[in-house]
Amino acid sequence: MNPTRKRSSVRLRAPLPRPVGSLAAAGLAAALVAAGLTTPAVAAGAAGTVTVRLDPSYQQPPFQGWGTALGWFANVTGGWPDDRRDRLADDLYGADGLGFTVARYNIGGGDSPETAPYMRPGAAVPGYWNRPGAETPDWWDPAEPDHWNPDADANQRWWLGAAKARGADTFEAFSNPAPYFMTSSGRVSGAENGTQDNLRPDQYERFSAYLSGALQRVQDSTGVAFDSLSPVNEPNTDYWHAGGRQEGSHWDPSSQAHMISALRSALDEKAMSTPIAAMDETNPDVFRTDWEAYGPTVRDSVGRLNTHTYGTNGRTGVRDIAKGEATALWMSEVDVGGSVPQSFTDMSPAFDLAARVNDDIRELEPRAWVLWQAVEDYENMNPDHENSNWGLIQTDFTPEDAATEPLRKNKKYWAMANYSRFVRPGSRVINTDDPQTLAALCPGGQGTVVVHTNPTGEEREVTLDLTGFESVGSAPVERYTTDTAKNLQRESDVTTDGKLLKATVGAGSVTTFVLPGVGGVNTDATTAPTGAARQVVGDNSGMALAVAADGVKSRPVQRTSDAADTAQQWTFTKSSASDWGNTAAYRITNAKTGKALSVSGDTLTFATPGGSPQQQWIRSTTGDGHATLINSATGKLLDVTGVATDDGSPVGVYRPTTGANQSWTFRGTGR
Template identity: 30%
Template structure:
């Protein structure tokens, strides 16, 4: 019978701790929040490709999925959060006025909107068209059938006719608000009406509604923009948030959270939130949403402190980059767990061009291709850290820990950025640190190339510790059973 070196050590009662180059002590006395889940926006990929079963399985199940004509067997990510984009575009003319289109707009980034003119706010009138955006809605329905249970409605821009220049890509210089002041309430009514319609006719209850997308940023320029976007000053946001809360309440949606403000960076999010607090508008907001595009920089801990002081939840509601190796994703995700303490994390596009996509795709050509290596890096987290788990202090800057109280299971995800070494995990602070000699299943993905979520059964607890050998840039996930806080 073949034994690994570690197995022999456990059986013989010896310790190999001298072989462990780094020791990490997991802290059970922390509580960084209950994990709500992992997600993706459906804009723009779902609007382009529609309800493709194999993509839905990859994104929303933890099944092993047959892909590429059966040539690949891929682990599903198990995402349980969907962000649905309320579009801002329509191609009608009303009272001699029609939408202005930026010359650089990308067609698959134009999203159909439901409220096509300003004649009536009655959602059953001819001013509304509920037949549009069928692809995105159908993917949302399919996601529901695969177990997605958390939904957010968000807007990149108000409907074009609410905009000062009638262009849903932004103002003519990118720095000015583009929502007409007399349409502040209309924008809120638009979103609340979609949420009401979804509950009544789509079988979807939106848990939250977000009225803005990176509103303080200055790149929403209608003359050069390639997507929908709109600048909102913090003072304007405050007014719209009040209208949105009122519009939701009046439609029987008082339990639907208002989230804000989907700023591009952690630092901008902190500044905007402080402004909303000072104006009193924060009382209408139940969660801070922030985007992760500050990557390795920014005051994550400061934003967490603001959320804690206000008693509101905190999500990283959008993240993406073009590093297909998974290195940036792993690094920034661990930084979020360690300092931001968000309780949900959303990747921008499951399908996208080049290395931005988890699945490389051309949404204009309606084609999908290879699975990126960072897909498998993300799977190390999403398939194991599941909704309802408590996020713990992993004890080091390269380790994430979560506790499943129902199954008394400890989840550890760790990355080795340095030279090849043993990483040793100390569970001595737990009242029950697992059973001595028990198997600790592990899964491995190599950043860049190599292992793609490969499972191993060769790691065992020795006393209150276990360890594993990591090569450089290796991500490993461990599940330790019979653990009690």
């Protein structure tokens, strides 16, 4: 849910058939431009060249897929005539559409039948409770069968079946509020004060029974098995107010923790092993604030970490939390409206979306990437209302005739296809040194997909440096372009020249390259910091990690950089030489003392080299030459204490903060 709008085990799948360009859609776009109905815009920029180095020696885990929350649009369109709803489902989940494989199902809370409707179209998601008689205090009893409505929410449940029938295999249920009769305000849109919790303090167990019971009933009626259940949404915010136009509820961090524990108990009592996802916070920085307030038992109850990226600061901190906890992470909700008025030919919103995808995946390293609403209300987006570009498809949520209501795809839809049609479940995203380029190994490791965005006003020569790969092959490289006039159009093939691929991409375009012969890791050209000794230089201070003598003991400090000083030289030994994953662990040994960096409790220390987790360090990097080092035993990061910049300042370990005092550059020493 967009706060700026106040919203108003992995199974591998084969790649989809290669798409062809949509000439009809491109013709329509050109006609709209000619008629003056839209004003396509391309970001200004100079012609140029860019060389992008692909790094298969740093691989994210197998990708679970792309998807969308269902919620409002499914609540509306799931009841439309078959022709219209099937076409929408094909557009999102079909093999000739976006090929989404993830669906997030919204378990509604439900306002009182006596409350006059006040929410935006589609936002009043039905609850699963039933009130068979007069309303009395605490009338609802989850043990009473007639207090449930197992047939509720038929429209959204239709979408679950439609997604599954088209190949979706990853499903999450999520909740925005509790039912009205469990809230302090009596409404599912929030408390009277947006900084106060709306769930009454005595309702945690009942709400947990409601969520677990609703989940059972959805699974029974649809045959969909849910991979996770998320009980709170954007909780530590002030967005949610009684009478607002959408469901929502504030939860302070202690309330979140209480809810997670109560839900885990309720699921366990029903012998339901469904993992809990948490906490679907609005942005990574607030996610970290919430997570740091959870105790160890609560953290252990969380089976997957979910963050939204409506704000973008702090992504790498959440990434490192996930690695330290050895828990999978999703980017579970976002969309962008763009900076231009509603348009179906302007590429600017597509560039905004591509940048969000690239940055999220590079900095968060998520297992899945999920949109908020892939289908938006056209009337709400038109110039008389928000005049914006939310959603990939826009259609009127209150049409005169749903059977003839147009389904309008914008350029964000086609840019999304540049990713989702090619980076398939089971793919492994790899690092690049260019933030406008995303690359991934195909499932099975043979073949690579590259998506490059050129938002400038001039064509660009792109060189892909493939020296990091073991093999390149000579098979033709396919390419597909989305720009003002093209919708994922197949262009002429290109060929590699040794371990380089050169191609010209058009102005204002998103281009996907499919390199079928490229795979493996060239062990002589990896970015893994193994081999010769290196300095570990702090990005905040410019000083090097060193061993300082302190009587008979040694301590870790930062020193003015001197590559010849053996006290500043470190050897990285990977625990498994063939592990190219983003959680590969290293032992870091000092050249002068022969001792390894280790952690004892919360203290950074040295120890005789061994294989204990206390001596294992995970390298996280976005491919820009900088890295954090996460201790495998504690989840804490190598950290210059107090953000100090003085020579001799102590170095220790601390929880992830995204501060430059936790960021390091590895430099050669000539040894």
